[in-house]
Amino acid sequence: MHICFVTNEFPKKGFPHGGIGSFVKTLAVTLVKNGVRVSVVGINYTPENETQNIEGINVYRLKRSKLKGLSWFFNSRAINSKIKEIHQQNPIQIIESSELGLAFLSKIKEIKYIIRLHGGHHFFAESEKRKINRWKGFQEKRSFKKSDAFIAISYYVKNHTEKYLSYNSKPVAYISNPVDTLFFKPRENKSEYKNRIVFAGTVCEKKGVRQLIQSFPFVKKEFPDATLEIYGRDWFFPDGSSYIKMLKENEIPQLGEFAKDVHFNGLVSYNDIPQIYADASVCVFPSHMETQGLVAPEAMAMQKTVVFTKYGPGPEAIEDFITGLLCDPHNPKDIAEKIIWVLSDPVKAKMMADNALDFACEKYGLDNIVLQNINVYKNIVVT
Known part of the structure; x- marks a missing residue:
């Protein structure tokens, strides 16, 4: 099986990243250990194309477009082109992204597309009591229509997302984000800190x-x-x-x-x-x-x-x-x-x-x- 994650947040030394990046890295490393081929495609933190193999994961960081107003178009085109190239070399079965990630992807017939519900624009707009940004709201709705299935990281995020967005009768699974319990495990308090x-x-x-x-x-x-x-x-x-x-x-x-x-x-x-x-x-x-x-x-x-x-x-x-x-x-x-x-x-x-x-x-x-x-x-x- 070959899984391709679409994210710009995959961790890179010297650059801050969010929780989605940490999640993808943790899951991807263990998928590779279980015999799954994993690719990650996203826009680079720096203005250059870069390919790395990190703990068995093929990571493709693409040069970011700086063309104001149209960067989304050229960035999406670069991601689509790279996915097509990867698929031709090693067929992909699953592409996974977060809520907005499928909006401008061109679907390939042989591939199934998944959105993992980490909390998208509509979700946080509700929780933070702010208005929906029309451009981001449009992307999220478009992305949801393209998805073949969804994975929710909590029942809460599933239930509150569907107040605003339809899952379009597609299957929704529930899987918590993992914790690396070999890394986060009980250890001795080496200091004399109190309270x-x-x-x-x-x-x-x-x-x-x-x-x-x-x-x-x-x-x-x-x-x-x-x-x-x-x-x-x-x-x-x-x-x-x-x-x-x-x-x-x-x-x-x-x-x-x-x-x-x-x-x-x-x-x-x-x-x-x-x-x-x-x-x-x-x-x-x-x-x-x-x-x-x-x-x-x-x-x-x-x-x-x-x-x-x-x-x-x-x-x-x-x-x-x-x-x-x-x-x-x-x-x-x-x-x-x-x-x-x-x-x-x-x-x-x-x-x-x-x-x-x-x-x-x-x-x-x-x-x-x-x-x-x-x-x-x-x-x-x-x-």
């Missing part, structure tokens, strides 16, 4: 970072030695201004004497994340919205106690007070109460972390998830 609160992810409003900072004074009153460690890349407003700078100017001064114990650690290497989780007393991800979210299951797979959002797919990832804690991400006091609960009762928190490890390995374990994907691919090919 260390850790957040990892893009530092932006929808990840709940502002409310997490606002919760910190409540925690400090109970645990004066607590620290808040924030790891992740900055987000920028449409005018180019920094979200972290806004937090430092508007939120951090409100903390008074506690401000010195909030640390912005910036973007860190993916390879460093497991140790960052290992050194945490509690991992807190109070997202306003997620499609599934990988940071919570990754920390759970490391046997850490996690506070996650009660909204969206939060209850699919965590059973409250059994495998972790769910919080109201818009309520700083509620976030603080959940953090305080964890720090106040390490015995119960450890039991919860043990449950989280078992749950994460069963639900998100890479080998199990890959087999689910292969079975879905095979079923789609024969239909």
Whole structure:
């Protein structure tokens, strides 16, 4: 079987990438280990054509068009041409993309086309209470019409997407994003950190970072030695201004004497994340919205106690007070109460972390998830 992923986000050293890129890399590497041929086609981060074989994956990064107003046309034409070339050399059975990815692809009769629902334009427009961009909305609808099947990474993203977009009576499978449980696994806390609160992810409003900072004074009153460690890349407003700078100017001064114990650690290497989780007393991800979210299951797979959002797919990832804690991400006091609960009762928190490890390995374990994907691919090919 030959699977071709269409994405511009496949990880490249020295360049930031999103969750879709991480997902494709993790899944693709394991598909190759299971005897599946995998290609990845997308537009390059740099103005050149580039071909690499990365852990058995054939990655084709195409030169980006800079022609204003028509770049979408020339970029799509380049992707179509490369797919046709690959298919002639080694026939492709499945092409997979995210929600907008099929809009301008020319379908090849022998190939089945799949959209994986990571959370598209309509989904996030609803969750962020903003208007649909007509151009992106058009692309997404066009893309959905071309798809032969869909894979949803959570029931939540499936149900909320279909409020706005039709699956056109095509099959919809449900498969969680995988966690590499050989990489994210329990490890020793090498440091002497105590009452260390850790957040990892893009530092932006929808990840709940502002409310997490606002919760910190409540925690400090109970645990004066607590620290808040924030790891992740900055987000920028449409005018180019920094979200972290806004937090430092508007939120951090409100903390008074506690401000010195909030640390912005910036973007860190993916390879460093497991140790960052290992050194945490509690991992807190109070997202306003997620499609599934990988940071919570990754920390759970490391046997850490996690506070996650009660909204969206939060209850699919965590059973409250059994495998972790769910919080109201818009309520700083509620976030603080959940953090305080964890720090106040390490015995119960450890039991919860043990449950989280078992749950994460069963639900998100890479080998199990890959087999689910292969079975879905095979079923789609024969239909």
